Amino acid sequence: MTTRTTDAAPLLLRGGMVGGRRQDVAIRDGRIERIGGGLDAAGSQTLDVTDRLILPGFVESHIHPDKAYIADRTRGLSAGGPTPQTLVAELKKSFTVDDVYARARRVLEAAVRHGCTTMRAHVEIDEFVELRGVEALRRLQADFAGVLDLELIAFAQEGIFGDAVTKDLLREALKSGLTTLGGCPYMDADQRAHIDWFFETAQAFGVPLDFHADSGDDPAQLTTEYIAEQTIARGMHGRVTLGHLCMLDVLEPQHRARVIGRVREAGIHVISLPATELHVKARADARRTWRGITRIGELRDAGVNVSISTNNIVNPFTPYGHPDLLRQALITAMAAHLGNLEQLAWLPELFTINPARALGLANYGLAAGCRADLVVLDAHDAAQAITEQAEKLYVLKAGRVVAKNRRTNELALGRPD
Ligand SMILES: [Zn+2]
Numbered sequence: 001m002t003t004r005t006t007d008a009a010p011l012l013l014r015g016g017m018v019g020g021r022r023q024d025v026a027i028r029d030g031r032i033e034r035i036g037g038g039l040d041a042a043g044s045q046t047l048d049v050t051d052r053l054i055l056p057g058f059v060e061s062h063i064h065p066d067k068a069y070i071a072d073r074t075r076g077l078s079a080g081g082p083t084p085q086t087l088v089a090e091l092k093k094s095f096t097v098d099d100v101y102a103r104a105r106r107v108l109e110a111a112v113r114h115g116c117t118t119m120r121a122h123v124e125i126d127e128f129v130e131l132r133g134v135e136a137l138r139r140l141q142a143d144f145a146g147v148l149d150l151e152l153i154a155f156a157q158e159g160i161f162g163d164a165v166t167k168d169l170l171r172e173a174l175k176s177g178l179t180t181l182g183g184c185p186y187m188d189a190d191q192r193a194h195i196d197w198f199f200e201t202a203q204a205f206g207v208p209l210d211f212h213a214d215s216g217d218d219p220a221q222l223t224t225e226y227i228a229e230q231t232i233a234r235g236m237h238g239r240v241t242l243g244h245l246c247m248l249d250v251l252e253p254q255h256r257a258r259v260i261g262r263v264r265e266a267g268i269h270v271i272s273l274p275a276t277e278l279h280v281k282a283r284a285d286a287r288r289t290w291r292g293i294t295r296i297g298e299l300r301d302a303g304v305n306v307s308i309s310t311n312n313i314v315n316p317f318t319p320y321g322h323p324d325l326l327r328q329a330l331i332t333a334m335a336a337h338l339g340n341l342e343q344l345a346w347l348p349e350l351f352t353i354n355p356a357r358a359l360g361l362a363n364y365g366l367a368a369g370c371r372a373d374l375v376v377l378d379a380h381d382a383a384q385a386i387t388e389q390a391e392k393l394y395v396l397k398a399g400r401v402v403a404k405n406r407r408t409n410e411l412a413l414g415r416p417d
Helices: 084-092 097-113 132-143 166-175 191-205 224-233 246-250 253-265 274-280 296-301 325-335 341-351 353-359 382-387
Strands: 011-018 021-028 031-036 045-048 053-056 058-063 116-124 149-155 180-183 209-213 240-244 269-272 306-308 374-377 392-397 400-404
Touching: 011 374, 053 382, 058 097, 058 240, 058 269, 058 306, 058 325, 058 341, 058 353, 097 116, 097 132, 097 392, 097 400, 116 132, 116 353, 116 392, 132 149, 149 166, 166 191, 180 191, 191 209, 191 224, 209 224, 224 240, 224 253, 246 253, 253 296, 269 353, 274 325, 296 306, 296 341, 306 325, 306 341, 306 353, 325 341, 325 382, 341 353, 341 382
Parallel strands: 011 045, 011 053, 058 116, 116 149, 149 180, 180 209, 209 240, 240 269, 269 306
Antiparallel strands: 011 021, 021 031, 053 374, 374 392, 392 400
């Protein structure tokens, strides 16, 4: 995609918290020129961000804008009722390009407001919606140039063996310029055949792969080991991403360690989607309702590149979803036993540098020479930002402020006497 280069004036962020210390960030020509104490502001616009936390721009690595904001078109999940896949498949038939565009645009605007500077979105392609979602998201890619980098995954939510058109439509989408191919093995009866087709097609087009994988709780259905084996055998180290991986949580510890080892060996990136897991999983369990979230801490400890992302927004998969990665960090802290002070300090990695690595972003981060995609939070450190769900005061894309947010409070406190 094309990103408009900024012609904004040089900018100095004065006194922000970078790497645990109060520092200035000098920005010129869309890039971070220098980070340090007491930098010269001459010739620069200055933003006073004293003691406010500065993070690199947030990265949504797994999100579905095309099926957002449709919760009011269906009754949602209920005991013994249809799956979210079934409910959404029916709704998709009536999606138009303009309808997808309007709903997805709302997602992108909210994401920018919440600090997202790069997004990799799934676009569903199948006999129900055909390429209408692709057309809408391609328009948004152009319309958000310079504000939000939007990468698109050609995604087979319905599987590929259930109709006669999806495989061709996926190829057509890749030819039209979509940059990642997305599979969903558990939607086809023959998961291995599904996985093989995606590897072969990704190799033919020279694009990376992203699978929705091992979302269930039956270890007999596990595909991650096979995907890792294929990744290694086909030389796609570092070019394969797995979303969900819920099944890791129900494996025996030794088996789990073996699978995690294979994931690391294959350089597979893992993306956890805690809000959706909490809403969808274990609805039929009579006791000990499984929460379905993959072993984020164990994956990280083993050296796997693990991220979190928003996934669904106001649809049957997550009716209360909202594209705010700081919210996902709080959900993760609560739901994945990651709330001690050390863990709260590194949680932002899961929606900044880790997904940036999964997407292969160049010049990303908080260092001289990196693109000035930044978020300034109304908190002095990550623990406070997550705990208080601090406001994102400024969102910068390539050195330009693309969102400003303020909260006001009025407290009427009597004087103690
Ligand atoms: Zn998804």
